[in-house]
Amino acid sequence: MSTRMLPRPADRAVPKPADLIRRPAVWLVAVAVALTALEFAVVVRHGTVGWDEALYITQVSPRIPAAFFSAPRARGVTYLIAPVVWVTGSVVVLRAYLAVVGAAAIVLAYAPWLAVTSRRAVVPLAALLFSGLWVTGYYVSEVIPNFWVAVGGVALAGWFARYAVTGGRGALVGIVLAGAVTTLMRPGDAFWIALPLPIAAVAVRRRRRPVLIAVLTGLALGAAQWIAEAYLRYGGPLARLSRSSAIEGGIAWHPRGLLYELSAVNGPLLCRPCGVGVQRPGLTLWWAAVPLLAAGGLVLAARARAVGPVAVAAACGVSAAVPYLLLLGYAAPRFLLPAYALLALPVAECLTRLPAAVPRLRRPLAGLIVMALLAQLGSQGMALSRQVRENAAERRTYVRGAAALERLGLRRPCLLSGPRSVPVAFYLGCGTGEIGGVLASTTPARLLETARREPTGILSPGTPPPGYAATWVAHPLSGLGRHWRVYLPPWFAPPR
Numbered sequence: 054m055s056t057r058m059l060p061r062p063a064d065r066a067v068p069k070p071a072d073l074i075r076r077p078a079v080w081l082v083a084v085a086v087a088l089t090a091l092e093f094a095v096v097v098r099h100g101t102v103g104w105d106e107a108l109y110i111t112q113v114s115p116r117i118p119a120a121f122f123s124a125p126r127a128r129g130v131t132y133l134i135a136p137v138v139w140v141t142g143s144v145v146v147l148r149a150y151l152a153v154v155g156a157a158a159i160v161l162a163y164a165p166w167l168a169v170t171s172r173r174a175v176v177p178l179a180a181l182l183f184s185g186l187w188v189t190g191y192y193v194s195e196v197i198p199n200f201w202v203a204v205g206g207v208a209l210a211g212w213f214a215r216y217a218v219t220g221g222r223g224a225l226v227g228i229v230l231a232g233a234v235t236t237l238m239r240p241g242d243a244f245w246i247a248l249p250l251p252i253a254a255v256a257v258r259r260r261r262r263p264v265l266i267a268v269l270t271g272l273a274l275g276a277a278q279w280i281a282e283a284y285l286r287y288g289g290p291l292a293r294l295s296r297s298s299a300i301e302g303g304i305a306w307h308p309r310g311l312l313y314e315l316s317a318v319n320g321p322l323l324c325r326p327c328g329v330g331v332q333r334p335g336l337t338l339w340w341a342a343v344p345l346l347a348a349g350g351l352v353l354a355a356r357a358r359a360v361g362p363v364a365v366a367a368a369c370g371v372s373a374a375v376p377y378l379l380l381l382g383y384a385a386p387r388f389l390l391p392a393y394a395l396l397a398l399p400v401a402e403c404l405t406r407l408p409a410a411v412p413r414l415r416r417p418l419a420g421l422i423v424m425a426l427l428a429q430l431g432s433q434g435m436a437l438s439r440q441v442r443e444n445a446a447e448r449r450t451y452v453r454g455a456a457a458l459e460r461l462g463l464r465r466p467c468l469l470s471g472p473r474s475v476p477v478a479f480y481l482g483c484g485t486g487e488i489g490g491v492l493a494s495t496t497p498a499r500l501l502e503t504a505r506r507e508p509t510g511i512l513s514p515g516t517p518p519p520g521y522a523a524t525w526v527a528h529p530l531s532g533l534g535r536h537w538r539v540y541l542p543p544w545f546a547p548p549r
Contacts, residue, residue, distance in 0.1 A: 077167055080177035085156040088184045088193065091434070092152035096194045096441055100144040101448035103322075106196040107479035110147075113138050118466075118484035120475050121494035124287060124296035127279050129238035130198040148194040155193035155200060159184060162204035165211030165227060166398065169218045169362040171354075172405045179401035183394045185430045187437035188386040198238040199387040203394035205235030206246040209271070210369045210395060213250055214362035216264050217257045225267040232271020240276045241297075245376055246391055247272060249368035256361065300491040302382045310377060313384035315340065320440055325383035336432050343396055350399030353406040363399045370395030448476070453532030454512075455480035458539060461528055461547045463508045470500060471512035473533060488519065497521035504542045511540040 102110065108120045112128065113135040122128075137150045159180055166176045183189055183203075192200040212227030236243035250268050254261050283293035298304040302325075313327040318340050320332060331337055347367055354360040374392035377384070404426075408418040454477045458469075465482040474485045486495035486503075501521060503509055511522055515536030518525050525540040528547070541547070 075173070077173045077175075077177050078164070080174075081160055081163055081167070081180055084177055084180045084184055085160045088159065088190070089152055089156040091190055091437075092155075092194050093149070095438055096190065097145060097148040097152055099441055099445040100148070101445055101452060102144055102196070102476060102479060103444070103448060104473070104476050107476040109196045110134065110138055111475075111479065114142070115139060116142055117479060117482050120478070120485045121487065121492060123300055123492055124293050125241075125300055127198065127237065127239050128282075129234070129275075130196060130201060132237070133201065134196055147196070151194045151196070155204075158201070158204040162207040162231075162394070163211065165208060165215045165224070166362070166366075169211075169214045170398075170402070171357060171359040172402070174405045175398065175401045178405060179397040181426075181430075182397040182400060185433050186393060187433045187440060188390060189393070190433075190437045191440055192387050192390065197387060199242075199390045201238045202235055202242045202246075203390040205231055205238060206243070206369060206373060206391045207366075207394045207398075209235055209243075209246065209268075210250070210365050213253070213264065213268070214365045216260065216267075217253070217361065217365075220260055225263055228264065228267040229271040229274070232268060233275040236272050236275025237278065238275075240279050241376070242373065242391060243272060243275060246369050246373045246395075248372045249365070253365050253368065304376070304380050305382075307380055307382045310379055310381050310384065313382075314378060314386075314389060317384040317386050319436060320386065320443075322387070322440070322444060323383075323385045325385075327383050333436075336436060339429055343393075343400060346403045347396045347399040349407070350401070350403035353410055354399070354402050356410075357406065363402050366395045366398035370399075450533050451476040452480055454530055454537070455532075457530050457532040458510060461510075461539070461541070462545070463510060467508040467510075468500070468503050469510050469512060470495075471510075472514060474512050477512065477533070488521075504545075508545060509542060513538050513540060 108122070108126075109131050111117045111120045112122060112131040115138075133154070134147060134151070137147050141147075163176050163180045166179070170176055189200065189203075208231035209228060212224050212231055215221075216224035216228065232243065232247065235246060247268055251265060254264050254268075257264055279293075280290055283290045287293040287296055313324055315337065316328060316331050317324040318331070318337050347370070350363055351360060351367055354363045370392045373395060374389055377388040377392075381388075404422050407422070408415045411418060451473065454473070458477065458481060463469075463481060463483070467478075467481060467483040468486060469478040469481070469483045470486050470488065474487075477483075478485045486500055487493050488495060488497055488500065497519070500509065511518060511525065512530070512533070513527075514534065515538065518527070518540040522540055522542070525542050527538045527540055530537040530539045
């Protein structure tokens, strides 16, 4: 009998190109690929580090002494970068690694939502909205935990919503893993992201207990290292939280935090102290539109009787924003990354449902939405390029400062103290130590003792030396800035 009439199973399993294009998972991967390309084109090639990055890298680098690790920080991001940092000191290689892993993380974070959203375009569009923000593009390749908290929070809420809709042990495992990763990166942020989930679990009729146990287990696993370190270094979690609050300037009622975040939408990377002026107001319209579009997404999803998953994303997104909008006295664009990542889902729900909700204006609305998206992506791309260029130029001052200190004879092993000591010491391979303030990590006596054994310098933006170093000699350090200098002990003889 002829076999031409019996198609092989492999032939039947091969999807047609047209079918692949219609799959939202394919578009989700395409968004991640586009983000990776953007990272390599704009961000990765800049091999300089910022203050926070230098601190995190030194925790796991075999080449540089670890800088002081303060109470508010968590070590999750150091575990993420450790495999690369152990092998190489190249910042470019590290950024390339983070760009690739970050793109994969976006796919993994939004993938659970594919099974619970009623419209195909919602998930890839949400990923595009989040990935298209300049602050996302900037911090994907930075050694900073906020992006990883964002994708972890999206995955946590997504697996929760998926379990509520379909059940299954796989979704419970996803909740535990996503909760653990998010908490390992930043326990405080993970707490706020997960806060609405126990309330949402009430709607999970017959499966409330397993989902609650999964959420709490994930948070507990992720917080275990932070709690253990709290007992070892601070006397317990409550003492560590109190110390963290003092370093952050006091976690309390700060309703002006919303204005501070608004003023930092387009930079600077850290607004502390923070005014209320907005840089480039025209590029801030999207920020004001997010809550309106998210609310619209909830309304339209409710009309379609598909509001449950979208409501989970919206609740977690709003909760993630609360501490930074209302409880913190300064701002940074990266603080709201988890909120942006989660609220992108109800925003995408609104954008995909809105044309059909107004049949007479369906085509004009669809065209207007496409034009607005293109304008948003274009403006955010330009903002990303500007931020990378400006901050790379600023960070190169650390490289020049380190080179100037090296010419003065500072070699490892060595110690630096004073402002900007952490990033400058990173390039020299020196240790660091601060005498006073909330980041104090040594004493004058210990610093003077170290200065007898190894080259030691105190960086200063032009102020006199501290009393314990009154006899130390000032040397110009123009690489760091116009009035910068380094104070070296009188017994240290710079090379001629």
